[in-house]
Amino acid sequence: MAEMENGMRLWEVFVQPRTGKPHEHVGSVRATHAEMALQHARDVYARRGPVVSIWVVPTEAIYATKPGDEGPFFDPADNKPYRHPLFYKVPHGVKNI
Amino acid sequence: MKDEALLEVEFQARIDADEKIEPKDWMPERYRRQLIRMMSQHAHSEIVGMLPEGNWITRAPTLRRKMALLAKVQDEAGHGLYLYSATETLGVDRYQLIRDLLEGRAKYSNIFNYPTLTWADVGVIGWFVDGAAIVNQTMLAKTSYGPYSRAMIRICKEEAFHKRQGYEICVTLARGTPEQRRMLQDAINRWWWPTLMMFGPPDDQSPNSPELLRWKVKRKTNDELRQHFVNITVPQVLALGMTIPDPDLRYDEKTGNWLIGPIDWDEFWRVIRGHGPCNRERLQARRKAHEEGAWVREAVQAYARKRQQQAASTAAEVSHG
Numbered sequence: 001m002a003e004m005e006n007g008m009r010l011w012e013v014f015v016q017p018r019t020g021k022p023h024e025h026v027g028s029v030r031a032t033h034a035e036m037a038l039q040h041a042r043d044v045y046a047r048r049g050p051v052v053s054i055w056v057v058p059t060e061a062i063y064a065t066k067p068g069d070e071g072p073f074f075d076p077a078d079n080k081p082y083r084h085p086l087f088y089k090v091p092h093g094v095k096n097i
Numbered sequence: 098m099k100d101e102a103l104l105e106v107e108f109q110a111r112i113d114a115d116e117k118i119e120p121k122d123w124m125p126e127r128y129r130r131q132l133i134r135m136m137s138q139h140a141h142s143e144i145v146g147m148l149p150e151g152n153w154i155t156r157a158p159t160l161r162r163k164m165a166l167l168a169k170v171q172d173e174a175g176h177g178l179y180l181y182s183a184t185e186t187l188g189v190d191r192y193q194l195i196r197d198l199l200e201g202r203a204k205y206s207n208i209f210n211y212p213t214l215t216w217a218d219v220g221v222i223g224w225f226v227d228g229a230a231i232v233n234q235t236m237l238a239k240t241s242y243g244p245y246s247r248a249m250i251r252i253c254k255e256e257a258f259h260k261r262q263g264y265e266i267c268v269t270l271a272r273g274t275p276e277q278r279r280m281l282q283d284a285i286n287r288w289w290w291p292t293l294m295m296f297g298p299p300d301d302q303s304p305n306s307p308e309l310l311r312w313k314v315k316r317k318t319n320d321e322l323r324q325h326f327v328n329i330t331v332p333q334v335l336a337l338g339m340t341i342p343d344p345d346l347r348y349d350e351k352t353g354n355w356l357i358g359p360i361d362w363d364e365f366w367r368v369i370r371g372h373g374p375c376n377r378e379r380l381q382a383r384r385k386a387h388e389e390g391a392w393v394r395e396a397v398q399a400y401a402r403k404r405q406q407q408a409a410s411t412a413a414e415v416s417h418g
């Protein structure tokens with residue numbers, strides 16, 4: 001799917017608007033190689049600022065959870081209340097703890 | 098494996114709870130097909146939409162106008178690419194979509210099949226056509242399909258300048274010579290009705306609407322969006338001392354709406370079926386651009402092959418070394 005007869009692979013584009021902010025997925029471009037993907041990503045997703053950094057990643061290199069994983073894969077996070085601060089009791093009136 | 102009917106019930110429940118649908122989520126095949134149809138038509142419209150205005154880049158009256166128009170037309174290309182990218186998340190290939198356009202199988206917005214006869218047309222397109230597009234796209238920014246919604250949010254942010262630069266051109270002409278004022282009025286007269294048709298057929302003749310509304314692909318009906326556009330645009334026309342080519346137009350105190358006369362839907366269907374003033378010219382221009390770009394695509398592939406060969410020979414040297 002991502003590999004075309006014309007060699008134009010699909011690349012996912014991530015853009016960082018300012019240093020200190022995370023890179024955020026903005027869309028995709030088609031390109032034969034990484035430098036070309038970066039140039040296309042700049043032209044398509046950074047016509048206006050602010051952008052300080054762009055990542056391009058071949059789409060097939062992303063290994064992701066599936067929507068069906070929602071239950072079994074993420075469930076364990078739901079039954080660990082002791083990971084949250086409110087699980088622990090503190091005497092009334094004690095501050096900054 | 099859950100059966101289809103149960104999956105559809107769960108899907109509708111997610112939609113009703115205002116959840117967004119993401120590419121890998123289960124979705125009814127028809128939802129996918131409707132989105133591919135809408136989003137690819139939208140992408141094609143952005144691309145074909147470059148042509149009527151591109152016609153005036155070399156003849157813009159000042160450098161300031163020329164820079165603005167160049168930037169606007171470049172934005173339309175970018176918007177087309179956001180939308181092809183978003184459509185590809187539904188499992189179609191953008192090169193197939195582009196082939197469909199070039200081979201005359203795909204639709205795009207009717208509005209771009211009308212000619213741009215004078216400089217005033219450039220102003221009125223930015224104001225009316227982009228204005229109408231913003232009304233539609235602001236609604237689509239809340240669509241239920243995540244990638245479409247995100248593309249629309251980006252597009253809406255960028256399009257506000259398109260509308261204002263168009264209105265600024267019209268303000269300048271409205272304050273100009275009698276000839277410039279006549280030119281502006283003529284452009285308003287020619288673009289008013291085709292712009293109102295951009296919102297699509299009336300609700301009682303729009304077969305796709307109920308389904309699209311139920312799935313929250315669309316959040317408002319064609320007639321609601323059209324009315325909203327009329328309400329915000331009529332005062333802007335009057336502010337320029339211009340008139341609207343509709344003898345039936347009147348303000349309704351009770352609803353606060355500007356009520357328009359009947360729209361010539363025969364013209365709408367005629368243009369959709371390929372008999373508008375510029376249908377053939379637009380497709381020819383797209384095909385010509387595609388053919389004249391062939392050498393670039395070949396060069397890119399030659400470069401990619403060369404890089405692969407170099408990488409292979411470097412690898413061979415390393416393993417022999």
